[in-house]
Amino acid sequence: MPVQRVASPSRYAPVIGFSAAVRAGDLVFVAGTTAVDGSGEVVGGDDAYLQAQDVFRKIGAALQGAGASIDDVVQTRMFLARAGDWEAVGRAHGEAFATAMPAATMVEARLLDERMLVEVEAVASVGASGQG
Numbered sequence: 499m500p501v502q503r504v505a506s507p508s509r510y511a512p513v514i515g516f517s518a519a520v521r522a523g524d525l526v527f528v529a530g531t532t533a534v535d536g537s538g539e540v541v542g543g544d545d546a547y548l549q550a551q552d553v554f555r556k557i558g559a560a561l562q563g564a565g566a567s568i569d570d571v572v573q574t575r576m577f578l579a580r581a582g583d584w585e586a587v588g589r590a591h592g593e594a595f596a597t598a599m600p601a602a603t604m605v606e607a608r609l610l611d612e613r614m615l616v617e618v619e620a621v622a623s624v625g626a627s628g629q630g
Contacts, residue, residue, distance in 0.1 A: 526623075531557050533548075540613040546616055547589060551593075566622040569597050570598070570625065571621070573620065577609065578615065587616050
């Protein structure tokens with residue numbers, strides 16, 4: 499099966515050279531995703547929960563573009579600019595992945611833009627939800 503790339507709407511994608519998601523066989527790898535919109539503004543302002551909700555919405559869209567769904571996600575990696583936001587981001591993660599229950603990692607990290615509070619990567623296995 500050929501590799502399928504889902505274009506990123508990020509204005510940084512052509513400069514850095516990345517896709518929103520890449521499907522290789524039954525695996526889908528979703529790039530680090532933040533709450534930055536097409537005009538460079540951060541969705542959710544200084545609210546980590548609102549930023550995380552936007553991130554998980556964008557991850558869902560990238561997965562859909564690759565023929566997968568949120569329920570197919572088997573692993574997530576969450577990078578937080580402020581460790582104290584773990585509960586807010588964790589709550590948004592729990593809401594997004596309530597049925598998938600992926601293996602998850604959450605670490606504090608310095609993100610590229612100080613307005614970004616959370617960045618998330620995901621890996622999905624198409625059909626993991628039993629629906630594919």
